[in-house]
Amino acid sequence: MADEKKLTTRKEDFSAWYNEVVLRAELADYSPVRGCMVIRPNGYGIWERMQRALDDMFKATGHQNAYFPIFIPESFLHKEAEHVEGFAPQLAVVTHGGGKKLEEPLVVRPTSETIIYAMFAKWVQSHRDLPLLINQWANVVRWEMRTRLFLRTLEFLWQEGHTAHATHDEAEEEARRMLGVYRDFMEAWIAMPVVTGLKSDSEKFAGALRTYACEAMMQDNKAVQAGTSHNLGQGFSKAFDLKFQAESGNLEYAWNTSWGTTTRMIGAMVMTHGDDNGVVIPPLLAPIEVVIVPIYRSDDERAQVLEKAHAIMSSVHEWERRRPGRLRVHLDDRDGVKPGAKYYEWELKGIPLRLEIGPRDLAKNQGVLVRRDTREKRPVNLDTLGEDLSDALIKMQDDMLVAARERREANSIRGKITYDKFREVMDGDGAFVYAGWCGGRACEDAIKDETKATIRVLPDEEFRSAEAPKTCLKCGKEATAEALWAKAY
RNA sequence: CGGGACGUAGCGCAGUCCGGUAGCGCACCUGAAUGGGGUUCAGGGGGUCGCGGGUUCAAAUCCCGCCGUCCCGACCA
Numbered sequence: 006m007a008d009e010k011k012l013t014t015r016k017e018d019f020s021a022w023y024n025e026v027v028l029r030a031e032l033a034d035y036s037p038v039r040g041c042m043v044i045r046p047n048g049y050g051i052w053e054r055m056q057r058a059l060d061d062m063f064k065a066t067g068h069q070n071a072y073f074p075i076f077i078p079e080s081f082l083h084k085e086a087e088h089v090e091g092f093a094p095q096l097a098v099v100t101h102g103g104g105k106k107l108e109e110p111l112v113v114r115p116t117s118e119t120i121i122y123a124m125f126a127k128w129v130q131s132h133r134d135l136p137l138l139i140n141q142w143a144n145v146v147r148w149e150m151r152t153r154l155f156l157r158t159l160e161f162l163w164q165e166g167h168t169a170h171a172t173h174d175e176a177e178e179e180a181r182r183m184l185g186v187y188r189d190f191m192e193a194w195i196a197m198p199v200v201t202g203l204k205s206d207s208e209k210f211a212g213a214l215r216t217y218a219c220e221a222m223m224q225d226n227k228a229v230q231a232g233t234s235h236n237l238g239q240g241f242s243k244a245f246d247l248k249f250q251a252e253s254g255n256l257e258y259a260w261n262t263s264w265g266t267t268t269r270m271i272g273a274m275v276m277t278h279g280d281d282n283g284v285v286i287p288p289l290l291a292p293i294e295v296v297i298v299p300i301y302r303s304d305d306e307r308a309q310v311l312e313k314a315h316a317i318m319s320s321v322h323e324w325e326r327r328r329p330g331r332l333r334v335h336l337d338d339r340d341g342v343k344p345g346a347k348y349y350e351w352e353l354k355g356i357p358l359r360l361e362i363g364p365r366d367l368a369k370n371q372g373v374l375v376r377r378d379t380r381e382k383r384p385v386n387l388d389t390l391g392e393d394l395s396d397a398l399i400k401m402q403d404d405m406l407v408a409a410r411e412r413r414e415a416n417s418i419r420g421k422i423t424y425d426k427f428r429e430v431m432d433g434d435g436a437f438v439y440a441g442w443c444g445g446r447a448c449e450d451a452i453k454d455e456t457k458a459t460i461r462v463l464p465d466e467e468f469r470s471a472e473a474p475k476t477c478l479k480c481g482k483e484a485t486a487e488a489l490w491a492k493a494y
Numbered sequence: 495c496g497g498g499a500c501g502u503a504g505c506g507c508a509g510u511c512c513g514g515u516a517g518c519g520c521a522c523c524u525g526a527a528u529g530g531g532g533u534u535c536a537g538g539g540g541g542u543c544g545c546g547g548g549u550u551c552a553a554a555u556c557c558c559g560c561c562g563u564c565c566c567g568a569c570c571a
Contacts, residue, residue, distance in 0.1 A: 020565075028505090039562080094569070150495085150569055157570065218571090230571055269571055300530050307529095345531035363530055373530085457567095494571090 012281050019225040019276075026275055027154050030284045030354050040152040040159035044268065047354060048155075050292030051271055052162065056142065058194050058289070059164060059266070062186050068138040068166060073120050075143070076111040081119040084244035088118065091211020095147040097159075113146040118212065118241055118263055121167045126247040129169060129259060135249060136179070137169040155272030156229070156494050163267035169247060169259040173238070176260035177215075180236040183264040184217040187232035195270060196287040196405035197221050197277045198413055199231060200437070200489055202462030207449060210263075214238030220461040220489065222413040223276035226435035228461045228491040231273050234264035277409055278378070284355030285378050287405050288398040293335045295394055296351045300344050300363030310362055311338055317360075317390065332394060352377060357401055358394060360385075378405055413437065419470040424478055427490070431456040437491050439464065441474030441484030448479040452490070460488045 012029075015022045027033050032048030044052065060070070076099065082089040097113040100106060114120070125137060146160045166183060170176040184201055191197045199219035209216040213235040220228045241247070242258040251257045278285040288294050299314050301307040314336050321332050335356075337347050344361065351359055361373040366384075374385045374393065378401055385393045417437040418430065430436050435458075442448065442460065453459050463486050473487045 018565095024564090035563085147570075149571095151565095151567090161571075163571080233571070265571075267571055298530095302529055341528090341533095343529050343531085343533055345529090346533085347531095349532050361530070365530070 012283065015224060015281065019223075022281075023272075023276055023279075024154060026279050026283055026353075027272070030275075032271065032275070032284065033154050035154075038159070040149065042154050042158050044162075047292070048268075048271055051274070051286060051290050052268055054290045054292065055190075055194065055270060056164070059186075059190055060140075060142075062190060063140050063164075063166065066138075066182065066186060068140045068168075070141065071139050072141055072143070073114075073117050073124065075114055077114050077117070077120045079110045079112050081123060082112055084119065085212050085240055087240070088212035092116070092147075095149065097146045097148055114143075115145055115147045116263075116265070117141065117143070117145070117165055118167065118237070118261075119245070122169075122241045122245040122247055122261065125167070125169050125259070125261075126242075126245045129247060129249050132171050132249050132251050135169055135171045135259065136175060138166075138179075139168065140164060140166040153272075153494075155275070156269050161267050161269070163265050165263060165265040168262045169242070170262070171249065171251065171257070171259065173236075173260050176238075176262050177236050180215070180217060180234045180262040180264065183262070184219065184232075184234040187219050187234065187264070187266060191219060191221065191231055191270070192406060194287065194289050195274050195277070196402060196409060197231070197273060198406065198410040200462060200464055200468050202464040202468065202489065204233075204462060205449060205460045205488070207446065208460065210235045210237075212237060212240050214240070218462055220491070220493075221273050221277060222416065222437055222491070223273070223494070224279070224412070225276075226416050226437070226491070228437070228493040229269065229273045229276070230461070230493065231270055232264070232266035235262060237261035237263060278405060279355075282349070282380075283353035285405070286355035286357060288357040288402045291355070291357050292333065293356050294333045294398055295335070295358045295360055296347075296356045297334065297336045297360045297362065298344050298347045298351075299336070299338060300361060302364070306364045309367060310364065311336075313362060313367060313387070314338070317362075317387070320391065332391070332398075348375075358397060360390075360394075362387075376401055378408070420472055421474060422478070427458075427478060428456050431458045431490075431492060435492050437461075437489055439468075439470050439473075439487055439489055440478040441476050442486050442488040443477035443480060443482045444485040445477070445480070445482075448477055452479050457492050458490045459493055461491050461493060462489050463487065464489050 012022055012025050030047065031045045033045055034043040036043045092115050095115055099111040099113065129137060142164050144160055144162050149157050149159060152158050168179050170179060188199055188201050191199050199221045201219050204216040204218055215236045217234045218230050219232045221231050223229055239258045239260055241261050247259045248256050249259055275284055297314050299310040301310045318334055318336055321334055355377060357377050359375040366372050370387050371384045372387055373382055374397060375382045419439045422438060422440055427438060449460060469487050475484055476482065477484050
């Protein structure tokens with residue numbers, strides 16, 4: 006009976022485990038529209054916290070929010086040849102409006118480069134108008150063949166930054182700077198370590214000069230691309246006539262960047278930290294950080310325990326000592342639900358800390374504090390509770406990042422590896438494999454065909470092996486780069 | 495679009511082979527007791543059996559067609 010309530014174990018079927026966690030933790034639902042999902046309040050609360058944190062980081066780097074239309078004239082996409090070629094198969098197109106056939110079809114934005122740079126062209130005249138740093142929070146549509154909750158849906162929520170600069174180098178710096186912002190966010194807030202680096206040409210954004218990405222490892226050792234940043238060069242500015250008069254007096258085309266990250270991060274969070282009891286939300290992202298579960302056997306005890314619980318709740322504002330903002334505390338005072346049932350429910354939903362208080366505790370002026378990630382239980386003094394909770398949340402946030410990083414490193418292979426061994430690893434549990442690469446598309450494609458593994462990124466210096474492989478993993482020729490190989494979502 | 499599985503109450507399923515007018519668990523509502531790791535008992539509400547057609551006295555069940563979903567590939571954040 007109890008077994009029925011257990012989640013599918015991850016080793017048997019990670020996909021099934023993931024779906025079950027997402028659905029049962031009430032993060033999302035399948036929508037009546039094929040390939041779409043409905044984000045439930047629990048899931049949206051996490052997204053809101055991600056959004057707020059990222060938005061602050063964007064503001065701090067000088068970006069402003071704006072909003073552009075969901076419909077883009079089809080001709081706009083055709084102005085940049087590579088871009089339309091890349092996105093054409095994934096477009097949703099509106100052909101009718103107000104009961105009449107439209108003269109020109111409207112594309113539901115799959116990304117907003119074209120309409121945004123069309124507007125930028127009107128806004129920019131002088132080098133003094135640059136850099137132009139804009140971000141938009143929006144939903145976009147890509148007609149994917151296969152979809153998956155949070156990770157790949159037809160419609161998804163994201164943030165897309167778009168900038169224009171006077172020189173290539175400034176654009177390049179911006180693209181790399183925003184990649185760094187993503188990495189900081191993912192490590193500090195999601196407690197999810199990422200490998201950053203350059204994408205190979207085959208995985209480059211359609212229309213970009215260079216694409217950078219953050220790659221995170223999930224518990225089935227597959228990679229998730231959690232955020233990307235592109236140096237778009239001058240392709241779009243030439244297509245949309247985005248010109249400015251330089252100090253020299255000459256008219257020059259601007260250099261663009263774009264960068265985005267999505268609700269996919271919620272999926273990545275689930276697959277990074279979740280366990281067989283459900284989601285584990287890093288404290289900074291948890292809509293509720295602490296849930297108080299009162300325990301009582303009689304009306305008298307109930308009154309007593311709840312009074313104390315309310316006292317704790319109302320002293321929340323005094324607990325701001327070591328952290329910004331208020332502690333987000335919820336008292337689960339539902340009658341008729343046994344404490345054990347409440348424990349399981351809040352664990353499934355991933356609430357970081359649980360405080361149990363019952364008559365036995367009150368007698369000792371203490372409570373029992375339980376950590377979601379380690380399930381470690383310990384008594385805490387109710388007089389110093391605020392401090393204790395703050396410290397525990399900070400520690401949990403840090404520990405989760407360390408644990409995730411250790412797990413990733415334990416499943417990473419650096420240095421020499423034969424191709425046979427590589428195939429064996431990819432056929433089995435998978436891994437992050439850092440291996441030499443000659444830069445040839447033929448090798449890349451052959452490896453993908455034979456192992457399903459792809460180049461996630463050509464990693465930044467700090468992720469490169471001390472003794473980087475000298476030869477290509479596949480053909481044995483001299484290596485021109487070290488690539489991070491993994492199977493990906 | 496190829497290969498598999500499936501569509502019956504909010505969710506998970508049984509019933510389909512062998513036709514007889516719909517059931518189980520969870521959830522939900524009412525009442526009482528219970529309460530330190532998934533409570534118990536009693537009562538109750540809820541279903542055009544994916545859609546359309548056919549066979550039959552009678553279809554969730556058999557036949558034909560369609561639609562949709564999930565998983566595995568190709569595509570992708």
